[in-house]
Each structure stands twice: as C-alpha cells, then as structure tokens.
Amino acid sequence: MSVNNGAARPQKTIAMLGKHWSRQSLNTAKLGGIVHLMTRRNFLGTAIAGGATVLAGGTVFQKLALAVTTSPSQSTFQLGGDLSVNRLGFGAMRLTGGGIWGWPPDRENAKKVLHRALDLGVNLIDTADAYGPETDELLIAEALYPYPKGLVIATKGGLTRPGPGSWVPDCRPERLSQCVDKSLKRLKLERIDVYQLHTVDKKVPIEESVGALKKAQDAGKIRHVGLSNVTTQEIERAKKVMPIVSIQNRYNLTDRESEDVLSYCEKEKMGFLPWAPVGGSGRGSLTKSGNPLEEEAKRHNVSAVQLALAWLLQKSPVMLPIPGTSSLTHLEENMAAAKLQLTPDDWKRIDGALKG
Numbered sequence: 001m002s003v004n005n006g007a008a009r010p011q012k013t014i015a016m017l018g019k020h021w022s023r024q025s026l027n028t029a030k031l032g033g034i035v036h037l038m039t040r041r042n043f044l045g046t047a048i049a050g051g052a053t054v055l056a057g058g059t060v061f062q063k064l065a066l067a068v069t070t071s072p073s074q075s076t077f078q079l080g081g082d083l084s085v086n087r088l089g090f091g092a093m094r095l096t097g098g099g100i101w102g103w104p105p106d107r108e109n110a111k112k113v114l115h116r117a118l119d120l121g122v123n124l125i126d127t128a129d130a131y132g133p134e135t136d137e138l139l140i141a142e143a144l145y146p147y148p149k150g151l152v153i154a155t156k157g158g159l160t161r162p163g164p165g166s167w168v169p170d171c172r173p174e175r176l177s178q179c180v181d182k183s184l185k186r187l188k189l190e191r192i193d194v195y196q197l198h199t200v201d202k203k204v205p206i207e208e209s210v211g212a213l214k215k216a217q218d219a220g221k222i223r224h225v226g227l228s229n230v231t232t233q234e235i236e237r238a239k240k241v242m243p244i245v246s247i248q249n250r251y252n253l254t255d256r257e258s259e260d261v262l263s264y265c266e267k268e269k270m271g272f273l274p275w276a277p278v279g280g281s282g283r284g285s286l287t288k289s290g291n292p293l294e295e296e297a298k299r300h301n302v303s304a305v306q307l308a309l310a311w312l313l314q315k316s317p318v319m320l321p322i323p324g325t326s327s328l329t330h331l332e333e334n335m336a337a338a339k340l341q342l343t344p345d346d347w348k349r350i351d352g353a354l355k356g
C-alpha cells in the first residue's frame with residue numbers, strides 16, 4: 001500500500017507457503033485496531049488455491065483473513081444492475097481553476113491525477129457540465145480517451161455557471177436535452193453511462209426534468225439516470241417517470257443530513273455517492289487541522305481523511321464515495337483508505353470523538 005503522507009505504513013509482514021505474493025499484498029498489518037487489508041482478490045484467490053498456510057504472525061493473519069472476507073470496503077457495486085464499479089471512486093470537480101472555474105492551473109498535473117486514479121483502481125469518475133464549466137468534461141476526454149473498458153463516467157446537468165463560485169439551476173427539459181448532447185460531444189461518448197440531474201429546479205417540476213432524461217435514454221444517449229441534491233419525496237416522484245439508479249447528496253462523518261436518503265438507497269439498492277465525503281474545502285473540513293478526527297487518526301497512524309473515507313465505505317454497502325483532489329499525493333492517500341478496516345471499538349471511539 002502506498003501512502004505518501006507518512007501515515008498508514010505497514011508494520012509487519014505475513015508470509016504464505018506455496019504461493020507467490022506481490023510486495024503489496026505482503027505488506028499488510030494490523031495497526032491499533034485498524035486492519036490494513038491486502039486486496040480481496042489476492043486474498044481469496046490465494047486462500048482458495050493455496051490453502052492459506054501461515055508462516056508467521058498466525059494470530060494476526062487469522063484476524064486479517066476474517067476482516068478481508070467480511071470487509072465491505074473492498075467490494076464492488078453494481079450500478080444500475082449492470083455497471084460494476086469499485087466502491088471508492090473519484091470526484092473530478094477539483095480539476096478546474098479557482099471557484100470551480102476554467103482550466104486547472106496545471107493542466108498536465110490534472111491529467112496525471114486522472115491517470116493515477118485509474119492506476120489505483122478507480123473506475124467511477126464523477127463530473128458535471130457545470131465544472132469549469134465544460135472544462136472538466138473536456139479534460140477527462142483529453143486525458144483518458146479512448147477510455148479503458150469498464151470505466152464509468154458519471155456526469156451531470158442542470159446547473160448553469162454565471163461566474164466563479166456561482167451556481168444557478170436551470171432544469172427545463174429543452175435545456176437538459178441540449179446539455180446531454182453537449183456532454184456526449186465533450187466526453188467523446190456515444191452513450192453516457194450515468195447521467196445525473198445535478199439539482200432540482202424549483203421552477204420546474206422534477207417529473208418534467210427527468211422526463212427529458214427519459215427521452216434521452218430512449219434515444220440511446222444515456223444508459224442510467226441518477227439524481228443529486230434531492231429528498232426522498234423527490235426520488236419517489238422521479239421514479240414514477242423512469243428508473244433511478246443513484247443519488248448524489250452531501251454526506252460525510254460530520255454532516256449526516258441525508259441519512260434518510262442513504263437509508264432509502266439501501267432499501268432500494270441504489271448507489272449513494274456522498275459528495276464532500278471528507279468535508280469539502282471549507283472551514284470544518286476533515287482535511288483541515290484541528291478537525292475532530294485528528295487524535296483518533298494519529299492513534300492509528302493514518303490521516304483523518306483516510307479515517308473518514310474508511311468510515312464511509314464501511315457505513316453502507318451502497319456507499320460510493322467520490323473524494324476530490326487536484327493533488328497526486330492526496331489521491332494516493334485517499335485511495336489507500338479502501339484498505340482500512342475499522343473495528344467496532346474504532347467505530348465507537350470515532351463517534352465519541354465527534355460528540356466530544
């Protein structure tokens with residue numbers, strides 16, 4: 001596991017008989033209650049083929065094996081029933097200029113971040129026509145087209161951008177139809193895997209906005225439709241028009257206002273993409289020093305951001321976090337969080353830290 005902030009360094013090595021192990025899969029350890037996981041595929045493949053004989057650290061390994069086989073955090077999710085995505089995705093919104101406006105200051109670095117995300121196992125990228133606007137989708141195509149098989153790009157439409165930091169809804173059906181066509185062109189796609197209604201426009205009934213997306217789906221331009229920034233009532237209304245496969249609302253350890261929507265997604269087996277999964281960039285973000293997770297994170301030799309992401313992944317099997325970053329170092333750190341497993345005691349202490 002590669003973690004560039006100095007956190008989460010593996011401490012022990014577990015060796016196995018009769019099987020060739022990669023360096024990464026050997027570098028697993030249990031640190032202060034949090035188990036650092038080898039990949040589920042490596043473990044299961046080896047356990048089945050090699051009988052999982054343990055040379056060293058038997059006790060640790062048994063605990064580890066238990067955690068791996070039961071770990072929800074390493075799993076995939078079937079988005080819409082037919083798109084298999086690794087649950088820890090990537091939000092591309094931060095690959096723009098300040099105020100989510102224009103091209104990123106270092107375009108080459110932004111492209112490297114996208115490539116590295118894929119190297120690290122991301123196959124779900126979230127974007128929107130409003131990011132830049134337009135530049136985010138253009139950047140994704142510039143960096144990654146022709147796309148590797150299995151990459152799911154989830155874009156959105158329904159917000160206009162009068163200027164940096166400014167977001168104004170316009171979900172009229174005629175406009176949304178044009179938005180779909182323009183996103184298809186910018187992303188160089190014949191069909192968009194997941195198209196999300198970015199918000200609900202109070203001036204337009206959600207049925208009408210979603211109706212435009214249904215038409216686009218019927219025309220073969222969209223595979224699946226998701227919603228963003230919605231209530232359970234709005235989801236119910238939209239579902240009367242067409243199937244909805246995912247919801248994207250703000251949600252993280254310190255903001256659980258959408259708990260009811262998350263529960264709804266669990267019940268309906270819809271994907272839930274929490275935006276601002278590590279608290280975004282503002283004051284109170286879990287990325288800032290002085291955040292309530294800091295002490296608990298230090299205790300485990302991981303970062304608060306990693307703890308927050310591991311918590312999300314373990315919170316629900318429908319959770320598909322899309323942390324955003326423009327930094328290769330932060331990306332590496334964030335992706336390593338998929339390898340952390342929180343114990344019930346860790347869970348209690350985190351809750352305590354938040355209350356405290």
Ligand SMILES: NC(=O)c1ccc[n+]([C@@H]2O[C@H](COP(=O)([O-])OP(=O)(O)OC[C@H]3O[C@@H](n4cnc5c(N)ncnc54)[C@H](OP(=O)(O)O)[C@@H]3O)[C@@H](O)[C@H]2O)c1
Nearest residue numbers: 091092093275276277278279280281287323324325326330
């Ligand atoms: N549907 C919606 O209305 C909506 C709204 C907002 C966002 N989104 C989507 O959700 C995604 C995530 O949301 P978000 O970007 O607002 O919030 P976030 O992922 O919680 O936080 C991103 C912020 O945290 C910083 N960061 C990330 N990893 C870090 C690390 N390991 N250490 C320190 N700082 C770190 C980033 O700065 P650096 O660049 O310096 O790493 C950035 O400022 C977006 O990319 C976008 O795709 C959707």
